[in-house]
Amino acid sequence: MPVISYREALNHAIKEEMERDERVFLMGEEVGYYQGAYKVSQGLLQRFSERRVIDAPIAEMGFAGVGIGAAMVGLRPIIEFMTFNFSLVAIDQIVNNAAKIYQMSAGQFPIPIVFRGPGGPAVQVASQHSQALESMYSHVPGLKVAMPSTPYDAKGLLKSAVRDENPVIFIEGETLYNATGEVPDEEYLIPLGVAEVKRQGSHVSLIAWSAMVPVCMAAAEKLAEEGIEAEVVDPRTLRPLDAKTIVESVQKTGRCVIVEVGWPLCGYGAEVAYQVQRECLDSLDAPIERVTSEDVPMPYALNLEREVIPQVADVVSAVHKVLYLD
């Protein structure tokens, strides 16, 4: 199977969907002539022209709303946020309009729109540019939230997101763009709301998404050297959440560590922990542990940033804790 990057997988997904459906267009800052701030839209302007690949001025609230209005009347916009840090100036459009118009109109106006872009801390871009906001978006009924961790998932999920009849918040891993993986040439879709076990294991369940999946896979390798077999479950979609797959894993392993790059208080992992304890209380051999970034705005200095963001070693010691090996 061809091996391509996460970036290319996203690019192919957008290209294929735009070829497939004339109603799909891409709008955002620098998506056209500049080929995308992270080059995800490479070549699309040349392929589809200014009509369907639209460079927007810096006005996220405005062009997010333009996308919602266009979706109301039958188009299928893909709105790129240069990064999701900048989605905060547009979040009212997403929460009060995109997520609610289908309900306010009693089903007359579905909003088939995708808001996509990188999320989560990159490297040394400091506090205003290093935020993981998935728990905020996952909180809101009417939205769907997808966060792929591999090129294969990125392509399959984005294509599904574009075909979905609802607003989808599609958060890409800013540090994953160069990650490579096998992606078939044939078309495929990955349904929203279906988790995947990325690694089989019997001793502990690691629940992680986006950039924390590779961290957990690395931790699992390390743990394997100690004879600890970790199972890595990637929900892939945070709303709707495929709790079943997670619960089955924890019922099998009896131990659960949830790893996320976001802040601890009210992080998405708290929701996972709640659902797991409700279904697995009797099969839990240890309290559920969470590994998160520290409860601080991100510092700039590399050494401090490393202290703040979950590292492989943090996951390993959390596993030791739930196995009472610490």
Next chain:
Amino acid sequence: MPVISYREALNHAIKEEMERDERVFLMGEEVGYYQGAYKVSQGLLQRFSERRVIDAPIAEMGFAGVGIGAAMVGLRPIIEFMTFNFSLVAIDQIVNNAAKIYQMSAGQFPIPIVFRGPGGPAVQVASQHSQALESMYSHVPGLKVAMPSTPYDAKGLLKSAVRDENPVIFIEGETLYNATGEVPDEEYLIPLGVAEVKRQGSHVSLIAWSAMVPVCMAAAEKLAEEGIEAEVVDPRTLRPLDAKTIVESVQKTGRCVIVEVGWPLCGYGAEVAYQVQRECLDSLDAPIERVTSEDVPMPYALNLEREVIPQVADVVSAVHKVLYLD
């Protein structure tokens, strides 16, 4: 002790703090000549003049930022959002500026500011005006979040919020403004980060804040008729959270029901559930239950709204469930 309304308690707190500290001012839509959309600022313009009670145009992002800038250089603003539904157009200012400037400036510029106003569903104001956003704000390091449930707490917490050196998100219960309670004439403060047991009980712990506290108190009365003694714990501040008081209660009762008016997925209650299970796994006699609003945008019709929002009966049956009486 004098009995006053929640609205009056807030009004007195603002008045006293403005009298005490010349740097404190109140800014927001209709806070002056109109005396406040919910009349919380009744009489303040007359008492303090246009200089310190400022009617702002409809520009939440703008005047939230004005408050932050003023706080940076030494003033102590109280910014009123007519309701917290409208804070979403200003959330970037709160998350990216108010919460981070103290960190970005390495401690040079603290931001002593209060963002206050009603939150949570009122009655039949429909989906764009019926949201409980506390879990979004509680997620953000650098902020504090307070949500009083009684006139006494409202006054004591608001006065502390105004004196705090950090940005405080102060969410008032839109349906509590007319609630009355005893409030002493003498000055008092309630520290941020200290929960209160509103009712003693031994069979189950009900964790609730803001408008859900009276609902839980009513449920506790009903349960008492069946001989079930519910303990009601009100964290009062969601960030920082006084987990200790909650944990002690659950360790005593062995059963925990968390009640919130917000949406279920990634609601604040999930965080409480995570912290409780981590500390109380062995003392839990049943999985932690949560009672929340349904996972839907709020419908307008009264009968539907009632179905969506947690009612006393919902709390009672959740308690039956954790007691295995259902």
Next chain:
Amino acid sequence: MRRIEPEEDTPDTSTKEELIPLYRQILAIRRMEEAAAKAYSQGKIGGFLHLIIGQEAVCVGAVSTLRRDDYVVATYREHGHAYAKGVSSRAILAELYGKKTGVVKGLGGSMHIFDKPTSFLGGYGIVGGHVPIAAGAGFASKYRGDGRVTLCFFGEGSSTIGGFQEGIALAALWKLPVVFICENNLYSMGTPLYRSLAVEDVSMRALAHGMARDRLDGDDVIRVRRRIQIAVDRARESGEPTLVEVRTYRFRGHSMSDPGLYRTREEVDEWKRRDPLAIARRRLVDECGASEEELRAVEDEVKKEIADAIRFAEDSPAADEYRPYVTKESPTGD
């Protein structure tokens, strides 16, 4: 009283054929709003209720320039706009009553009227938030080349917030066929113009974007119709947006819960003397030679319509479903 045109300004003449339907709409909206106010005071309508009484000529005159498939985007004060676009008084009042037969099945209430058949894209509750949506509808028309025009209504108090400012900036930059109509009723809740705007001429907001602009008084439905027609033609023909400020006045408070103490009796009375309903009727009689009989016939018909609509609302079954309208079934995933 702040007029825009000089007192002596006389709007173009009209004909019975043109004016009677407009008069009928103004009257029906007036009666519908009065009926809603009554029902609200009886506790049959809940939540917020923002009436447009006194401003009817603006939405009626403006929407009368549209084709049925043109779009209208409005605020929470939108009953009149929806009615003018073709939503029935039955569907509107049943919605205010929170009934299953309401235009949005009792899910939206007064602030959130949406109606696909008449291309009414909604009533919105977040100030300024609907302006980019209107630009989006215009964007879609340009994308498709469907020749549709979008009208976007908002109040003068909403002309500062980012959503409005970004929305018009994008419409101007991308040349979208949208007419932005500011219903300047001199107050934003209790705040008079001069305390919310540095420049009272809202149309000047267009200058920064090279957008066409216009200003007029909104008491005469024919004037509104003529002037908005120019902007609508511009949008339809050249695809360019216009910002139009229309001076008007609400006779009631901001919403039912507002006693409106911030305005003097005199001021309100002065404006009532320019009641768009009375002006339209006067012009029908004086200029268009309409007979009292003709007009009374219209008035009786409207009376019946609203009485029937209220009965319909009263008798309709309560709203009963909301879960199907959160997430739409999709080919992939739940």
Next chain:
Amino acid sequence: MRRIEPEEDTPDTSTKEELIPLYRQILAIRRMEEAAAKAYSQGKIGGFLHLIIGQEAVCVGAVSTLRRDDYVVATYREHGHAYAKGVSSRAILAELYGKKTGVVKGLGGSMHIFDKPTSFLGGYGIVGGHVPIAAGAGFASKYRGDGRVTLCFFGEGSSTIGGFQEGIALAALWKLPVVFICENNLYSMGTPLYRSLAVEDVSMRALAHGMARDRLDGDDVIRVRRRIQIAVDRARESGEPTLVEVRTYRFRGHSMSDPGLYRTREEVDEWKRRDPLAIARRRLVDECGASEEELRAVEDEVKKEIADAIRFAEDSPAADEYRPYVTKESPTGD
């Protein structure tokens, strides 16, 4: 090339006493930025690095009109503004290196310089988000009557977003002593002016708010100083804000990661012929009778300063604390 003043426009004459310190600052900023670029390419600086090379005369000329206790609020492209306000090249470069001795202890990096002693209220990373903050500093000055003036810098690409639009609207409505300075360098990342603005004259954004405005070319530091002085005096004396557009050009890409392929060599070269550094030096020699020796002395001094600052940054200890700067100890509650 889009000039604002006619080519023949000759700015006011200056004196050695006035111009040498300004020339020195422009030069120091130029060398500091070049040193930063070098360190970045060596991997000693991380994250985003936005250089102001080519635009130095704007911040130097503008900030030179201020008192030490006046406020400056800037963007992520703020090294020059901070230096002009008095932050040392040591503190700035050590920050870029992520060192404990940096102006914000390695917590902010290139985009977030804050310095209380010089009333430098920060470098901000969210476009437009800092504009209301500048209005807030101005609000505080008015509230206290302390006579301070606030300068707020932003790019032309940031003149559409809500934060900017609401910020200037409030400053105009409340008459706040703030000068809003648009550094119009013709590009917003890779987007040229004409694709991001319907009207290229950014100063026209002031018309909607009745705000004073001005436009000028930013290549001559004396011109900038004279014209900004007028706005600063207005703010100080009448408390009124001004919106000033200054045309300028960045010689490098948007940030270190931008190759700048969207501009032709010719365009860049044409602008380099108007290098503000060269223009200031030429004026010193031609008009102010400065000798080559004098200037070389300044240049050696600057060279030493930056070399020392780099050494300081290199030798400083790594950043080592961040937890104390999340929540401040307060009288009540943690």
